[in-house]
Amino acid sequence: MKLMGTNVFAYINRFVELTDAERKVLRQQIQIMTCVPKQVLTNIGELEQHTYFIEKGLVRKYFYRGQEEITVQISKEGQLISSSVSFLSGVPSDFVIETMEPCTLAFITKSGMETLYEYSVKFEKMGRLIILEWMLLKEKTDTFRMISSPKERFSQFIRENPDLLSRVPQKYLASLLDVKPETFSRFKKQYILNGEE
Missing domain, CATH: 2.60.120.10 (Jelly Rolls)
Structure with a gap:
């Protein structure tokens, strides 16, 4: 041990x-x-x-x-x-x-x-x-997931966990945030294009 x-x-x-x-x-x-x-x-x-x-x-x-x-x-x-x-x-x-x-x-x-x-x-x-x-x-997490939009969930998660965008397969993050995979992909592309990664 x-x-x-x-x-x-x-x-x-x-x-x-x-x-x-x-x-x-x-x-x-x-x-x-x-x-x-x-x-x-x-x-x-x-x-x-x-x-x-x-x-x-x-x-x-x-x-x-x-x-x-x-x-x-x-x-x-x-x-x-x-x-x-x-x-x-x-x-x-x-x-x-x-x-x-x-x-x-x-x-x-x-x-x-x-x-x-x-x-x-x-x-x-x-x-x-x-x-x-x-x-x-x-x-707090469950409430935010219920009342927020997919975009808001994505934005908050990336603000708090920017490292996980490159460490975690996209399908798992989409599932975690209750966001459709194609929607998550679009948010991610916008995030990268805006020079935030």
């Missing part, structure tokens, strides 16, 4: 300040793994046992509508990804979690999280604040 990445500490420090003893306990519960592209971390019907922090690479979360893959999340360095409803409630996952690039991931298991909660109320606070941030971000 590789040593825990320092980026995880930077992420957690946004929520709680840990003592040296608490950091040691955290190191014991978090593991590092490396993955190849297209490696499935969680499949539909499985019980999600991990939450992943992305040290390096891209990870996609999607479900199937018939034969079509519907992308609901693309996470990059410094972000978390999990089939969160399954992880938190113990029901089978409705999603596939799959790497898109060579990845380095820090992860914690559900039992590891419970160990942290039992060790210190500070870890309970950490978990509560991280879940709260997830919930707020999801509601």
Whole structure:
């Protein structure tokens, strides 16, 4: 097992300040793994046992509508990804979690999280604040997707994630933004022609 990445500490420090003893306990519960592209971390019907922090690479979360893959999340360095409803409630996952690039991931298991909660109320606070941030971000994203135009969704996404335009296949971005592929292609051409890439 590789040593825990320092980026995880930077992420957690946004929520709680840990003592040296608490950091040691955290190191014991978090593991590092490396993955190849297209490696499935969680499949539909499985019980999600991990939450992943992305040290390096891209990870996609999607479900199937018939034969079509519907992308609901693309996470990059410094972000978390999990089939969160399954992880938190113990029901089978409705999603596939799959790497898109060579990845380095820090992860914690559900039992590891419970160990942290039992060790210190500070870890309970950490978990509560991280879940709260997830919930707020999801509601904000879902609401914006419902009330905004395809052009507005594209423009905001590119402002916030300009690097993903070259890292992620266009079909996945179009699916994520709920934009028709041909519409996404037109927006992308306009974006490039305007010299913004």
